[in-house]
Every structure is written in C-alpha cells, then in structure tokens.
Amino acid sequence: MDYHQIFISYSSVDADTAMAVCQSIEAAGYPCWIAPRNEQAGLSYGLQITNAIKQANVVVLLFSTSSNKSQHVLNEVGISFDQGKKIIPLMLDSSVMCEDLQYFLSRVHHIKAADNFDAGVKELVSALNQHFSSVSEDTHDKAVANVELSTRLTEILITESSNVSVATRRFSEIIKDIPDWTRQDRILNKAKEIISYSFIGVIGKEFSKIIAISKDNDAGKFDKFCLECRRMAMITLDLAIYALITHLWDAVSSDGVTLDSHDKELARKRLNVLYQLSVHEQAEMLLSLIQVYQKHADKLALPIPELAGIVSTLEPGGDVHKACTVLAQLPEKNVTISDCVAAEDAIATVLKNFNFFMRYHMVSLKWSRYEKTRTDSTKFLHRYIALGLDNKANMDKEKVNLTEDAIATDSVVMYVDNISNANSINLYPLVIDLNTIHRENGAKICFFYQNPVQDNTLEFISLDDFSINPLYNNKIKQKVENLGDLFSSSEDISTYNTDRVLDAFDKLQSCLSGEVYVDFGDL
DSSP: OOHHHHEOOHHHHHHHHHHHHHHHHHTTTTOEEOOTOOTTTOHHHHHHHHHHHEEEEEEEEETTTTGGGOOOHHHHHHHHHHHEEEEEEEESOOOOOOOHHHHHHTOOEEEEESOOHHHHHHHHHHHHHHHHHHHHHHHHHHHHHOOOOOHHHHHHHHHHHHOOOOOOHHHHHTTTTTGGGGGOHHHHHHHHHHHHHOOOOOHHHHHHHHHHTOOOOOOOOOHHHHHHOOOHHHHHHHHHHHHHHHHHHHHHHHHHOOHHHHHHHHHHHHHTTTSOOOOHHHHHHHHHHHHHHHHTTOOOOOSSSSOOOOOOOSSSSSSSHHHHHHHHHSSSOOOOHHHHHHHHHHHHHHHTTTTTSSEEEEEEEEEEEEOSSSSOEEEEEEEEEEEEEEOOOOEEEEEEEEEEEEOOOOOOEEEEEEETTTOOEEEEEEEEEEHTTTTTTSSSEEEEEOOOOOOGGEEEEETTOOOOEEOOOHHHHHSOOOGGGGGGSHHHHHHHHHHHHHHHHHHHHHHHHHHOOOOOOTT
C-alpha cells in the first residue's frame, strides 16, 4: 500500500500555503498526501481521499476562514475522526471555528500560526516529531518494513496503459467495479504480473525487480528501491537512445542522410563518453536525438514513432524532465521513506510516458542456418531467445523460426510485429547478448556503458547484475593468416565475436561522428 504518514486537509483558497506546509513537513522526513499533487487520473476523488486518510498516521488541518466554510474539509475531518486519526489543526487566522468542526476538534491542541507563520510551522513539525517518537521503535520499524511501495506505481501504469496494452485494458475492464482493488493482494499481484510481462523484456524484468524489493523487509530496502527506480529510468531512456543511434547509422550509411557538425558532436558526446550519463543527462540526450530526426524529417523517420508524442515531456519543465531530475538527485545511501515516495512518483511518470514500450518485443539472435533441399525454396532457420517475462513467469524463452528472410546473428533486435520486419531495429553493437558472443546458453543482455578510449576497449553493463564487462580487441583476424584456423576452439570463436563487436562500434562511431579510432597500443 502507499505510505503517506501525513494527510493535509485544506481549502483550495489556501493552496499555496498548503504546499509550503507540505514541503516543511516532508523536509522533516514525513511523506504527505496532498491534493491535487497525489491524485491519480481516472480514479474516484472521494475514494482516493478516503483511502489516503485511512493510510495516514496523522491528519493536519490548515484552518482558515475558507476551510471553516468548506464542506470538503468538514468531510475530511469527519472521516479522520471516525478512523481514530490524530488531528492537528494549524490555525492560519483567528476565525471562530464553526460548530461542526468544534465537535471534532474541541479537545485537541490547536497550533497558532496567524501572527507568526514560520513559528507555527516549526511547532507543527515539533509536534509531529513528538508524536512519532512516542511510537515504540519496534512498532515503527515493522510499519516501515511492511510498506509496499510499488502499489501506487502499479495502479498508475494499469490506468495509463489501457490504450497501448490489450492485457492492461482487459484487466482494467474486469476491476473497474471493484472498489479498493489495490488492497486485495490477489488482484494487486495479478496487476503487477501483467505489467511485468506486458513491457518490453528489459523493462519488464526491471519492473519485476522493483516489485520484489518492495516486498522485502530488510534494512536496506529503501536504498535498493530508489536505486532500482533510477536504473529502470536509465534502461528505458537508453533503450530509446540506442534505437535512435543505430537506426541513424543505417540511414547515414544507406539512405543518403548527411549529418552536420552539431549532429556529429551529439554522436561523439554519447559514443565517446568516459563516464555513465546521469538519468537527467540521458533525458536531454534523447530529446536532442529526436530533434536530429525532426531536422531530417524528409529522409529520416523515427524508428519508434511514439517518441514524437513525448517531446514536450522531455523539454525543461516537462513531466519526464522533472521526474529524471528528481531521480538524479536522490541519495544513494540513508534513503528515507519520503525519498522512496518521490522515487516511485518519478518512475511512474517516466513509465506512463514510455508505456508504448508495451507494444515492443526484444530477441537475442543466437544463430541463423541456411536451409535448402534440391527442390524447396531457400529458408533460414533462426534460433533466438525471446527476452523478458511471459504470462507464466518464464524468463527468456528459447525459440526457433523458419523464414525466407536472413537475420543478422549475434544481434539484439527490437520489433513490434515481426523479427524480420523492415521496421525492426537492430540494436547491435550498443546492445549485445554477452552469452551469444561467447557461444553460451541463455541470455546476458548488456548495454553500452562507456568508451575508455585507450587500448581499443569498450565497457558494457549487464542488466542482470549491473556488473561492468570490458571487451578487448584481440585483432585475431590480423594474427591468423588462414581464416579457417580461427575456429579451432570455442575460445577462438568467442575472441572473433568480441572483435566483431568492437569493429562494428568503430564503424558506427566513424559514420556518425566522423572520427576514426587510432590505436596507440603498439607504440
């Protein structure tokens, strides 16, 4: 369930003051539920208010002339009273409280803030500290350990993805008349499963990791949760970035697209990076790449057409831009509950804008075999790994496909309808399957991490455990005169495949940035 320790009740006339109070409370480490910030589109407002009050530990009432006349405020105070919640009134002016509110609040301490607002807020925070310190440490720790932070994320994605996913749409139709469905574990767990297998493989797997962490009870739960939220955003953005770069490579090589100096500098910024871009920098990079496509729109179409619809969210002040800024600024250690709430809201914003990735699939091509009998037409037998989760929770299913189309082996391909479709996107060499490179079973998907420049080496990051895997160019083709001798051992095959990755990267870099790699290793 969502974990908001404080519910803030106020009149909309006092909205600016309410946000100021909210910020002060959250700065003290107590996450708040406040409208309209925490409202969710498509859900009943009354139901959301009731649930938020039920989940809160304390209700803070901002009392003023306006709230004194508000039926909504009276309803919220009444629900809080019935639920046995601690209610703390913060008196913004000296109005006489109406009799209905007096009925609920006559016996509670009122904090005065009419004459000195800052002092009143300071006293409020002190009262909250005193309240929570009075709760036994063991009880508080158990409450924190049982927080399942992924509930809000799940509910938002189910609501926001029914237009792109058949599975989420059907689920939404089934639960539309079930009140409070997120409180029913059986239904909530099914929703999480649906989201995990609906998203493209690498995102779906990361979502399942977030779900698993949210159910943990260990001391490092919150640190892990924020870290995985940041990683999930980075994977999502990088997937889009690498699709645009590899497709741009094809366009420049074959379709007559000419890049100007600005475009080349942008390619250099991503391909020659000596450090991992922050999630905030990734969002800016993605926006710049989309703008390159828009500039060459007469010859260059976006390989992921849906990206055109989220440009405004990537711009400064846009939802995704702000969410990525939040994720980039989260601490890595000593994470608070408030940080986790912010991380969950931020990753929910990113994923609901990138929910079109529910339409896409990914495969790792293991090998392709030419097949032809004397009379049959030519066929190609492809062995590949379907990446991600399916609705039976099986991961990375191995499959074969017989087709008339040849597909590049050792590649990771992203597609909507068919692997061999002209619109499929070959992500090699920026996304590779390390197990395929080394001719091992299963899949180990790695994203390009950085180009250290020296020794013709590239570093890739594994999405399984986020370990760094360096690839070295052994120049085996130059060392062996007889090509047949290359394949005398499995180690030679692995070395050859590794060299091909680095050779492909050099060609990609030369094509897009105009730079040719110079190896000083033998000097």
